[in-house]
Amino acid sequence: MADDGKKRVTVDEKLRRTKVTIDRSLEEHARRREVKVDVPVEAARGAAPLGGSLSFDQLKSGGYIKQRQKDLFTVRCRCPGGRIPVAWLRAVADAAEQYGKGYVHLSFRQSLEVPYVSHRDFPAVTGLLAGAGARVATCGPRVRVPTACSGCEYNPNGLTDTQAMTQLVDREFFGEEYYHKFKISFSGCPIDCARTNEMDLGFQGAAYPVWSEPSCTGCTICSKACLEGAIVPDPSSGAPQFDSAMCLYCADCIRACPTESWKAGATGWIVRVGGRHGRHPHNGTVVARLVPDSMVVSIIRAVLDWYGASGKGKGRTRIGELLKAPGAMQALLAKLEPVVGHHLARDARAPDPIVIHDYPGAEPAWVAGAAAAPRHGESRAVIHQTLDVIGLTCPGPFAEVKAALDGMAGGLKLEVIVDDENLATLSKSIKEEGHRIVGTDKFDDGRFRLVVERL
Numbered sequence: 044m045a046d047d048g049k050k051r052v053t054v055d056e057k058l059r060r061t062k063v064t065i066d067r068s069l070e071e072h073a074r075r076r077e078v079k080v081d082v083p084v085e086a087a088r089g090a091a092p093l094g095g096s097l098s099f100d101q102l103k104s105g106g107y108i109k110q111r112q113k114d115l116f117t118v119r120c121r122c123p124g125g126r127i128p129v130a131w132l133r134a135v136a137d138a139a140e141q142y143g144k145g146y147v148h149l150s151f152r153q154s155l156e157v158p159y160v161s162h163r164d165f166p167a168v169t170g171l172l173a174g175a176g177a178r179v180a181t182c183g184p185r186v187r188v189p190t191a192c193s194g195c196e197y198n199p200n201g202l203t204d205t206q207a208m209t210q211l212v213d214r215e216f217f218g219e220e221y222y223h224k225f226k227i228s229f230s231g232c233p234i235d236c237a238r239t240n241e242m243d244l245g246f247q248g249a250a251y252p253v254w255s256e257p258s259c260t261g262c263t264i265c266s267k268a269c270l271e272g273a274i275v276p277d278p279s280s281g282a283p284q285f286d287s288a289m290c291l292y293c294a295d296c297i298r299a300c301p302t303e304s305w306k307a308g309a310t311g312w313i314v315r316v317g318g319r320h321g322r323h324p325h326n327g328t329v330v331a332r333l334v335p336d337s338m339v340v341s342i343i344r345a346v347l348d349w350y351g352a353s354g355k356g357k358g359r360t361r362i363g364e365l366l367k368a369p370g371a372m373q374a375l376l377a378k379l380e381p382v383v384g385h386h387l388a389r390d391a392r393a394p395d396p397i398v399i400h401d402y403p404g405a406e407p408a409w410v411a412g413a414a415a416a417p418r419h420g421e422s423r424a425v426i427h428q429t430l431d432v433i434g435l436t437c438p439g440p441f442a443e444v445k446a447a448l449d450g451m452a453g454g455l456k457l458e459v460i461v462d463d464e465n466l467a468t469l470s471k472s473i474k475e476e477g478h479r480i481v482g483t484d485k486f487d488d489g490r491f492r493l494v495v496e497r498l
Contacts, residue, residue, distance in 0.1 A: 082165045085181055087220035104183030107165065117158045118168055121180035124191040124209035125153030134175035138168045153190050154180055186219045187226050194231035201231035202294055202310055203248030208339055215340055219347065222354040223361045233291040240327050241320045243362050244346055246312040249292035249333055253308035254283055260302055268299035309333045314342060317363035317394035325363050325394040330376065331383045341382045349378045356437055358467030363394040427455040433462050433490060440465045441472040448478060451497045459493040466491050
């Protein structure tokens with residue numbers, strides 16, 4: 044019991060009570076909703092901070108992420124490389140206890156998050172964090188906080204200094220605005236804990252092994268240490284036979300050799316571009332091998348410049364999608380060649396999709412007789428008007444759609460035929476206008492069909 048005779052409310056009880064305050068209109072109107080905040084919200088790099096009445100999208104881009112619950116947000120901290128000073132931990136814990144629900148969430152990209160914060164408490168929370176040197180992180184279509192493993196500082200497997208590079212990249216590129224999120228990560232070795240293959244741009248530590256015959260005793264320890272089978276002993280002498288095509292550049296042979304006959308001929312970064320996880324994951328493709336630290340900033344700048352130029356007019360698109368277009372990878376390699384020289388992977392291909400949605404063609408037995416949704420190509424919506432915007436260039440499609448919707452009564456449905464190039468931009472603009480897309484179809488010839496409800 045508390046001193047005033049009132050029963051203390053536990054964190055679990057607070058959470059239970061919070062569940063009934065879900066903001067039901069959030070999904071349909073989030074882009075149009077605004078809230079007045081009394082703190083400067085970080086804008087894109089180089090722009091003045093935002094203030095006053097801000098949309099949920101603007102707040103999210105600044106690190107204040109709207110929750111399902113009415114008036115509540117998750118505040119995300121900026122933690123490059125996952126290295127978090129103890130003072131930040133104390134401040135975040137205090138913020139969670141005083142203004143949240145008594146716990147802190149660690150995001151999958153190494154950021155500390157304080158959930159259940161009212162927008163009215165933003166000044167107190169950000170002030171508490173700032174007092175410890177912590178800052179609120181960015182989200183949205185920008186260069187995100189880079190992630191990293193511990194690297195070679197104290198990890199026995201580490202080959203490269205991931206933490207130093209992460210701090211450098213965070214200072215140089217954090218918050219630059221593009222067409223979609225842009226994630227960068229650093230792994231110190233081929234174990235790839237930081238998942239460089241799933242990032243828009245990933246750097247993985249590597250060491251190329253070189254053998255010195257005079258000091259080798261033929262002990263065969265290196266072949267036993269090599270888990271890839273890249274080293275096999277000569278049957279008569281025990282001397283290593285090396286197959287570079289099977290080598291992962293992990294340096295296990297170098298660490299295992301008792302006579303130091305194996306040494307690193309070159310240590311650097313394997314560079315991958317175009318990866319992503321999520322609903323439609325892709326493996327990034329290697330575009331450069333064993334590049335030194337001195338090239339990292341120039342590589343990132345070249346890739347971002349190519350992304351900025353190649354993504355114009357294509358809507359909300361990740362760099363990996365752009366690289367799947369004919370000739371796109373060759374264009375990026377041409378941009379990188381002056382930067383990386385002989386390190387360039389001239390055989391680079393477009394990013395490979397990871398197929399995780401390969402379901403059987405037949406529906407499960409329990410679906411039979413159920414009230415199933417319309418099959419592909421069907422729609423149960425009553426169409427009141429059809430509009431074909433194929434062949435129009437931006438902003439022509441949206442201008443035509445807006446004019447049609449403005450002339451319709453609320454609740455009526457407009458069918459829009461659109462090409463792939465304008466699909467993403469048009470869909471976003473329709474939602475920002477406050478209307479609802481209630482159906483989508485893709486035709487065999489590559490065209491798309493949107494069914495839009497006038498709200």
